[in-house]
Amino acid sequence: MTFLRSVPQTMPHSAFPVPPSQKLLHCYILILIVVQYLAFGSIGFFFDNLLRAGTRSYPPVVIGHFAAGGVICLLVVWRAVSDFIGVRDMPPLSPRPTAWVARASMALLYAVLVALALLGLLAWCFASEVLARGHDLLARALPILIVARIAVMTADGFVVGRAARKRRQSGSN
Numbered sequence: 001m002t003f004l005r006s007v008p009q010t011m012p013h014s015a016f017p018v019p020p021s022q023k024l025l026h027c028y029i030l031i032l033i034v035v036q037y038l039a040f041g042s043i044g045f046f047f048d049n050l051l052r053a054g055t056r057s058y059p060p061v062v063i064g065h066f067a068a069g070g071v072i073c074l075l076v077v078w079r080a081v082s083d084f085i086g087v088r089d090m091p092p093l094s095p096r097p098t099a100w101v102a103r104a105s106m107a108l109l110y111a112v113l114v115a116l117a118l119l120g121l122l123a124w125c126f127a128s129e130v131l132a133r134g135h136d137l138l139a140r141a142l143p144i145l146i147v148a149r150i151a152v153m154t155a156d157g158f159v160v161g162r163a164a165r166k167r168r169q170s171g172s173n
Helices: 002-006 020-039 043-053 060-085 097-126 129-172
Strands: none
Touching: 020 060, 020 129, 043 060, 043 097, 043 129, 060 097, 097 129
16 A cells, blocks of 8 residues: 555645545545446446346346446445545635535535446336436446546645645745
8 A cells, every 4th residue: 555655645735634544445436437437338238138128137247337336336425424424524614616616526426426326226126218327327427527526626726726825925025
């Protein structure tokens, strides 16, 4: 875990330490999301077979997709509980608009990840094409949401960094 120790404990735009366990959790979730997209793209074939023939088959692709989706859902719920319920200390929300957007974007990302898992499970259990379309729509939107989340965090970092530079400059005059 040398990588985790090499990353600063406090992000440049953050006023609170980020524990290594939270960094590791982010890494696991990200890796599992990438695996879902790269390794299990053929899941649609098995779902189409379920809709046409009415038979469920559980080859390794289906089992792997369910397992990875379930683990992602559990990790996201664990992270959401630790963030929003207060298991780990969160700083008071700043009055900066970018801080509000950053927190809201994270909540939206959590909600989409949990909804993806639930819609996928329900679509499979009930052989529902409507639920499967909802799952597919969210799966297509997820990369866009991730990029938007990164953009929001970057913008918030610039706002905080600019304010810190102004404070340093005004203090040195």
